[in-house]
Amino acid sequence: MAASNLLSYVRATVTVDVDSMDPAVAARHTSDTAKFTDMTSNQAIVCGEASNPDRASLLAEACALAAKKDTGDIDLQVDNALDILTVLLAKQVFPYLTGRVHAQTAPAVAYDAEGTVAHAKKLLALFEAHGIDKSRVCFKIPATPESIIACEQLEKEGIRTLATCLFSLPQAVAASQAGCLYVAPYFNELRVHFEPGVWKEYANTAQEHPMSPVISSIVKTYKAIGSKTLVMPASIVTSTEAVALASLRPDHLTLAGGVLDQLAAAQSPAEGADNPKPMYPQVDLQTPPAVVNGASENGPTVEKTDFLANRADALRQALAADAEATRKLADALKIFGEMELKTKDLIRKQLSGL
Structure with a gap:
């Protein structure tokens, strides 16, 4: 069947996940023939839902459960209520x-x-206590050297992970070596969602966006090394970016409600009844990956580097040599920390009224 809109077009190319904890978003773009595989989230998404008056009952429920379990320790109640809220929203x-x-x-x-x-592990116990089996849970873990080691340990224990806040090929190869189920290279740095003027539009997104060659190299390198880790680009701002990313041949795309709505409202390019015209040429996976993230040392030898040895020392060195990836990673963690504090403030106010 021909793709009737851009969302159908993208879904015909790549697995589409929902980057939202709003069930209305998921419901709006689900049908008998079109379903989401995964739901992704983060501290900013949790904060947005916690601030939504329509989700006030979930915030109250999380706080009541935490207060009942941890009487007397307000800081512990706040931490636990945040984790419970995350699970209830999911x-x-x-x-x-x-x-x-x-x-x-x-x-x-x-x-x-x-x-x-x-x-x-704490979050996993809460998911299981609320009826979501371990086999249906994945943890997004920022791709720092220390946390990639954490991914390796969790994967060995059968707990699936996704390496997030990822901006470089060495981070992606390290995540593959750790056995992560997914990597989520950010197409845009996180700050574009919070600060006007940071996001930039390109005439040819697939060719000109600075993260396009990084993501293309991750996809091609994974194919070359036979990696089982799946590539799920994230931090996508527009439907144009989603279509461009689909041409880079990742395994998944995770899309927020606004992008999903844009795609659903736009008509698919038509060529024939059952063959929509590609908006961008598909990347040839047989072509060697481009050299990205700064120089030849990250090209021919990156796939042979043991990034996990000596507590991920090689990844630490690669990040130290990549100022832009390091800046974006640190900034993303800063923003997520700020969003988490905002949610905790809401929780503390709710708990004070119990």
Whole structure:
């Protein structure tokens, strides 16, 4: 059947996931023939839902459960209410998924492998307590050297992970070596969603956007090394970006409600009854990956580097040599930390009224 709109067109090319904890978004773009696989989330998405008056009952429920369990320790109640709220929000979208719900570990432990493992396990216990099996859960973990080590440990224990806040090929190869189920290279740095003027439009997004060659190299390198880790680009602002990214041949795209709405409202390019005209030429996966992230040392040898040895020392060195990836990673963690604090403030006010 011909793709009737751009969302159908993109879904015919790549698996589409929902980057939202709003069940109305998932419902709006689900049908008998079109379903989402996974739902992704992060501290900013949780904050947005916690601030929504329509989700006030979930915030109240999370706070009541935390207060009942942890009487007397307000800081512990706040932390636990945040985790419970994350699970309750995910549970609302879960019926629209064929795959997994994703929750992101705390930015405060992004440089603490043991802390990241502990938070993932705490969240997993809450998911299971609320009826979502371990097999349907994945944890988004920022791709710092320490947290990639955490991913490796969690994967060995059968807990699936996604390496997020990812801006470079070395981060992606390290995540593959750790056994991550997914990597989520950010197409745009996180700040574009919060600060006007940061986002930039390109005449030919697939060729001119600075992250296009990075993502293309990740896809091609994974194919060359036979990686089982799936590529799921994230931080996508427009329908044009979504279509351009589909041409780079990732495995998944995770799309926010606004982008999904744009795609659904736009007509698919037509060529023949059952063959929509491609808007961008599909990337040839047989072509060697371009050299990205700064020089030949990250080209021919990156796939042979053991990024996990010596507590991920090679990844630490690669990030130290890549100022832009390091800046974007640090900024994303800063923003996620700020969003988490805003949610905790809402929770603390709710708890004070109990």
